[in-house]
Amino acid sequence: MDAGAPKFRRRKADRPAEIVGAALAVFAEKGFAAAKLDEIARRAGVSKGAVYLYFETKEDIFRAVVGQAIAPNVATVKAMVAAHPGPLGDLLRGVVAHVAKLVETTPVGGVLKMVVAEAGNFPEIARVWHDQLVSQALGVVTAAIEAAQARGEVKPGSARIYAMELISPLVVSLIWRETFVPVGAEPFDIPAVMTQHVETLLCGMLTEGARV
Amino acid sequence: MDAGAPKFRRRKADRPAEIVGAALAVFAEKGFAAAKLDEIARRAGVSKGAVYLYFETKEDIFRAVVGQAIAPNVATVKAMVAAHPGPLGDLLRGVVAHVAKLVETTPVGGVLKMVVAEAGNFPEIARVWHDQLVSQALGVVTAAIEAAQARGEVKPGSARIYAMELISPLVVSLIWRETFVPVGAEPFDIPAVMTQHVETLLCGMLTEGARV
Amino acid sequence: MDAGAPKFRRRKADRPAEIVGAALAVFAEKGFAAAKLDEIARRAGVSKGAVYLYFETKEDIFRAVVGQAIAPNVATVKAMVAAHPGPLGDLLRGVVAHVAKLVETTPVGGVLKMVVAEAGNFPEIARVWHDQLVSQALGVVTAAIEAAQARGEVKPGSARIYAMELISPLVVSLIWRETFVPVGAEPFDIPAVMTQHVETLLCGMLTEGARV
């Protein structure tokens, strides 16, 4: 049989990913409670019953959607650490460029929105996102900045706040894209935002001797 | 006060505001769909039926909640414009301090979260927030920065992006407070964040001659 | 207002009993799983939603139905003990006549059928029925028979089995009525059955000196 021939029934192994993909779209658009399983199933191209062959409950699907977005990003964060041992500027420029690209090719924006929106109803999801992803990323950057401060590269000030300042425009760009662009707002060009931001912020953070 | 006036029952004129207040809390905690009218009524101290004496539908209450948060903030924005004709640094320091205070004494954080979360289900709310509040505020700051650029105070670069960079940590602080602090994350001290941020960013934005 | 005037809405206090009554009929007829809440509500003269104002789940209704049939019968059993201190014959004749009447004016038949049918799915209900009702009743009669044996009134043999022999035709009459009469079987006249049975069995149980 032709290996590329499309089968009437797709392989079982593909289904969960297809359902999670459809669910991500619906959850991001409607929120957890307003998302209807009928619609998730329809967008996944399966019947409502089929969804329950792979997931126990609607909450299960939600957890799967939010959970799957963690691992790859955690990996990215880990990679960032090792990447740039040199001066802070190089590190941040590299990291931010990398993340900005990631964010544009990945549905993190929608998932982040879901995490924020449903934190009250799914605190354990907020906790996992914080513990495994957000505070990890923040911690890595914070550590790099502290190291740079120790080397005299960065002015005094809270390294954790510096790290947050650095990341904020990225987060806001995502929220902007998810929230206001669909109703007609002018989008932000995320790479442009981050490039300008890193240069400006670095210029403000670095001691005179450390500026490139 | 009239001696015969009932003392134990607040005047009916207060009811709508009480309901909106209760609804704000519930919507912010649960989201629109997961919020129950029973709970809103209970927290407002009225019966479920009474809510319908003042609002047509649940959506109506939601619109009232989100809408009421616009006017005072718009006023703030307007005030910002007129306030500081002098050098950009003074303007931004003033504005940011003002907004940071506002944000701590006001439930804007929760409302913002609701707007973001329900943008897909209530696009007209997202639109109103964008048109009347967010893009206005952004526009005002952008204009001030453009003016400063024209005066040679600020380095080249997109004024709109500079404005967004400036505001971002505030937004992220709010989201952090609403999302991650309740599950154990270390909070950010919003005034401290904004103070450090404005100084750092200004230092990076301003031309050498303009630095204070 | 006229005390007998029918109200459009019946009083809240009556509802649970009405629902339990309707549920008893439906559960007895269809069994637990095949009973539909729609039908219970319809027969109770309320909407489906109203049922959930008084009961948490369908199982709850079932437990209420089965549970309500215990207390009055337990009381009957207790009363039986104290009633007849004299010779066994008088006691049994009295008890059996009483119970036979009870059984005809009460839905115990249907409830018994439900308990039997759903014992596998609701073991705790079977347990409660056994512990509080069935084995109590059996125990009381057994004790009376043992006492009579001690007095030399009753022939040797297991008193517990004697007690069971005594009650059995009543149980079978009920099952017969619930199961086969609706499909055309000739009914048993329960008082007639029990009268003949008690006389026959007594005649077989009693020692020659004790026969009346």
Next chain:
Amino acid sequence: MDAGAPKFRRRKADRPAEIVGAALAVFAEKGFAAAKLDEIARRAGVSKGAVYLYFETKEDIFRAVVGQAIAPNVATVKAMVAAHPGPLGDLLRGVVAHVAKLVETTPVGGVLKMVVAEAGNFPEIARVWHDQLVSQALGVVTAAIEAAQARGEVKPGSARIYAMELISPLVVSLIWRETFVPVGAEPFDIPAVMTQHVETLLCGMLTEGARV
């Protein structure tokens, strides 16, 4: 046996019986509606689809389960008639001993429970059981008792009720076993029950001249 015959897979001819056996267990445990085809198939050691190769519907399986329990018992009843032409005592002792054994080595208990439980949903099953089995058996015993009454062996009274009295403890023993023993009730020793019962009841039924 053919050397080429497959050894590990039972012949397909056995499948229906295996399915009916598994279904009997599940139906008896859960009732018709709560029994799941998945579980029946699993216990039968076949796939869910395979069940539908042998039975049209779930109801079909149920009918097969209940129906298969009729024929052998009917045969037993017929055999009983011809067996004992002598005095009633011998007949009843023989019949009861036979049936008591049958009942312990056969799943009639469970099937009876199913018939009772589902009489409301499957009236035709209740009818068939009544017409072909229960009322036949009752009729046979009734006729024997009437004949004995005509011979002056048995006291006056309804022969049909005498027959029912005779059988009742057996039925109740079965119900007891199915319902209360699984939740901790002390079981009844069915042969002991029936032996004691027959002797006691006979002693009460028979005229003085007929007692052995």
Next chain:
DNA sequence: CATGAATGAGCCTTCATTCAT
């Protein structure tokens, strides 16, 4: 024949909304 993934009708349960009091 046999499998088990897929289907979709049906039911329990929730909750925004109504309305008699």
Next chain:
DNA sequence: TATGAATGAAGGCTCATTCAT
């Protein structure tokens, strides 16, 4: 006005049945 019991439409989930393999 105010109440809260009542309604009924809607949605999550189950499971008997089908069908491509």
